[in-house]
Amino acid sequence: MSIYATVKKSIAFILLSFVSFQSLAQQAGLRPYAPSAAEVADAYRLSMKLDTALRNIPTNNELIPFWNKDGTAFWYKKNLPNRTWEYYNVEAATGKRKIAFDHDKLAQRIEKLTGKKQNPLKIQLSELYFSDKGNTAKLKIQDNWYELNLNDYNLTNTNDTTIYRYNARRPLQQRRSRWQRNRESRKSPDGKSEILIRGGNLFVIDLATKAETQLTTDGNADKPYGEFAWSPDGKNIVAYKIDPKEFKKVHYVLSAVPGTTRGELKSREYAQPGDDFTAYQPYVFNVATKTAIKVDAEPIDFFGAPEIHWREHNSRYYTYEKVDRGHQRFRVIEVDVLTGKTKNIIDEKTKTFIYESRIYTRYLPKTNEIIWTSEQDGWRHLYLVDALTGKQRLITKGNYVVRDIDSVDIVKRQVWFRASGMHADEDPYFIHYYRIGFDGKGLVNLTPEKGNHNLSFSPDRKYYIDNYSQVNIPPVSELRLTASTKKINEIEHGKTDAYLATGVKLPEVFVAKGRDGITDIWGIVCLPSKMDPDKTYPVIENIYAGPHDSFVPKNFLPASEMQSIAELGFIVVQIDGMGTANRSKAFHDVCWKNIADAGFPDRILWMKAMAVKYPNADISRVGIYGTSAGGQSSTGALLFHPEFYKAAVSACGCHDNRIDKQWWNEQWMGYPVGPHYEEQSNITNAGKLQGNLFLIVGEADENVPPESTYRLADALIKANKNFDILSIPGMGHSDGGVYGRRRKRDFFVKHLLNAEPPNPNLSK
Structure with a gap:
């Protein structure tokens, strides 16, 4: 039996192992943090001040090298405090690092040449490379090129724009998305013939004589032939009989376009789960004999015409990839162009899903x-x-x-x-x-x-x-x-001194067992810098549970929105629960046809365990916020787990997986669209709302249609539920921007701290 088949039993067992955390806090003499209006206003000011201070301290999480063509040296830009920077040069063989040039002298020369004031620690170079054994630098400032003699710092205009460009971060092999079209080539490999589609039919034109050879007669505008490819020897053409399907559209209205008095309607193609796709039936055409062979394979009705791979020095066999709709089967299929017969080189099937974009x-x-x-x-x-x-x-x-x-x-x-x-x-x-x-x-x-x-x-x-x-x-x-x-040399090594000097507490890593009592669930905890050890603080979870990845930060993170919110008097956490990616297949499979789960059983257990280690965490007052899939999950927290979550802010949520984009939702919720889509919909379950909910939506969202949020609002109104909603004119897929983020904080202060946030309408 799978460890996930015993979820209810495991949760019951683990819940029994926890005592009342509120009573623990009371026994320890801890009191809830309940700030006055003046204390709240002060917390807002300090949060903004700390946030600014932290963001002016550079992290340099990634050193980006710009290599010489011969690979003997590279330069990089190092960020310094207060949004300044310096340039360094490194000799590869020894790892010896030195300042790339005298920044003061270069700033003086640029200022003299251009007449524009220069800050030596803010020299803007859009291009830079070194030549003449490092004695000369070619640099580009805005649209102008200059040559710098590093011996005497003579700076002159130049037209020499010969520069070696190499992206050190780019993988050697770039993968094509399966949504990309097949690469068509009209001309034959020998360049003597060309393919032409006319009236939906396939023709070959002899470029010397202009003679035409018609290979099909049953094509038309409604069901044409197309998406063709030549065999390497030019004797055969692979093409498809196409059954086109028109993409349905979604719409939104821009309500506040400057200079207008009417809303502006915008429409775009947008495939939703269950929508039909264009189908491609493969054929092989012999140019000399004018014969057609229908390939012994079902039409490709998901993605477009696939990329073709021929055997080395062999024009008889080619392979193509096929992902079945529903994401439960992947094949590499080989075709014999002489017979049209096929065989599966790879044929993978699963009862749950195959993650297509990671094949x-x-x-x-x-x-x-x-x-x-x-x-x-x-x-x-x-x-x-x-x-x-x-x-x-x-x-x-x-x-x-x-x-x-x-x-x-x-x-x-x-x-x-x-x-x-x-x-x-x-x-x-x-x-x-x-x-x-x-x-x-x-x-x-x-x-x-x-x-x-x-x-x-x-x-x-x-x-x-x-x-x-x-x-x-x-x-x-x-x-x-x-x-x-x-290791040749350590080039850079960051320190925590400057961050800790601000008073900030760096995020802490916490691990607890998941719903099965076995699997480790990982997350981070952000604590307020001025946390009173004698008081308890509400917990706010930042959630994104999209199955396409994992989301808890792993790189150095002294400054974040989570920390900024924590400074207002909260303990803010982020967790990767079951159903997210980058762990075992079983860990990931929890999401299958089960997006509403969102790892909540793991998240709740994690926070209960966290409250044992951090007794200042008050898990009787838990809030949650998220954007997009996180917007869906944060609302779902109130609908499906009201005993634990009390307040949620949900931005541009995909509240019903039938309304959202096809490619994402069918990957995890499956195809065809079944009753589980409706059963897990926030809209369907709107009547279950118990906590405090704040919805944010951009009216111009082209990722998740805005009607996803508006339909949820409609369902909540019909269920006679109280909630708040903010629709932002002209905004796309977003957490609400600066205004929305401020309103999010105000919402949590009001509903979790029972305090009044500063009212900007009353400020002088």
Whole structure:
């Protein structure tokens, strides 16, 4: 039996193990924090002051290198306090770092040349590169190029814009989305012929004679042929008989367009769950014989015409990928162009879902192999697939998650990838970088230090820079040698002194068991800097439970909205509960057809455990806020768990998964649209509202249609429920911006602290 099949039993057992936390606080002599109006106003001022102070202290979580073309050196910009910066140059072989140029002298030269006042610590360079063995710098300021002699600081205008551009953070292999169209090529491989679609039918034109060869006659405007591709030898054409479906539209009204007296209607195509998609039936056409073969495969009715992969030096066989609608089957299908027969090279099926956007496939035609990711053994891992036989072999193995693939070295037969969860003594979400052989041997950890890593390579991959930190441990940037992973030098090392000097408390990491009593649930706690140890404070959860990722911050985070809210007299937390990604398949599967769950059983248990360690946390007063999917979940907290959550602020929520975008909701809620969509809808369950709810929506939201929030408001009104709603003219998909965030804080102060927030209408 799955550990998740015993949820109710486990929760009951764990709940019995907790005593009343309110009585614990009372026994300890703690009193609820109940500020006066003057104290609240003072807290607002101090929160803003602290927030400003923290944001003026640079974190430098990531050192971004700009490498010389030969890979011998790089420069980077280091952020300094009060939004200033300096430029540094680093010699790769030794790791020796030096200031890139005398900032004062350069500022003087720029000022003299341009007549514009310059701050030496705010020199704006849109481009910079070094030449002449580092004696000359070419720099671009706004739209003008200059040459700087670093020996005498002579600065002259130049037209030399020859610059080497290399994005050190960009993976070597860029993946195409399956929503992208097939790459069409009208001209044949030999350039002598060209494909033409006329009247929905397929023609081939001889470019020399202009003679036409008609390959189809049954196409028309309603069901045309198209999305074609030539075989490498130019003898055959793969094309599709298309059954088009028109995308339905959604609408919104811009109510306050300057210079108008009427609302402006906006409409756009927007597929929702259950909507029809265009279908593509594959055919193979032989140009010489003018014959057509219908490929022995069902139409592709999800995504568009797929990218085609031909065997090396072989024009008889090609493969394509097919994701079945409903996300429960993925195939790599091979087609014999002479017969139209097909076979499945990869055929993965699941009872829950296959996370489509994280399917990785890399085709190696020279060796007839495919590198592919799958969760079939319970964790996302790499597989090496024989493209001729379909035989699979694990490359990576263990109770950890391959997060992404950086590159594939075909010559050395190595995969370079990111993973999390391989180190038992660490946060299982921390990302580390590795390389491993196709045979699963020779695993090398490129990032040995504890923390969350972000890595970038030199152009020749001889060196790499490892940036790592933890939510309460400042970042370190190291230069390392790729072959041996040996550290050459530490380039930057952040400190906490400046942050702690402001009085702020850095976020704290907390771990508790989830609903099964076994799995660790990870989160962070933000405490007010002036917390009175003799008082208790309401708890506010920042929620985003979208199954497409995990969301608790892992990089150094001294300043955040959570900390800013905490300063008003709250303990603010963020948690990744079951149903989110980047853990095991079983952990993720909790979301399947179950978005309303949102990990709440884990979140509630986590906060109850947190209140044992932090007795100042008053979990009889719990609020929650979120945006988008977080807006859906925060409202759901009040509807489905009113015994625990008392107040919620929900911005631009997708309150009914039938109203939201098709690609996201069918991935987790499944297809076809069943009764579970309605059963889990906030709109359907609006009558269950017990707590205090504040809805925020931008009238111009093009991500989640605004009617999702308006329909919820309609249902709440019909159920005679009290709630607040803020519709912001002209705003898109947002938490409400500066105004909405201020109103969110006011709402929690009023309903969780039972205090009156400052009224800007009365301010002088």
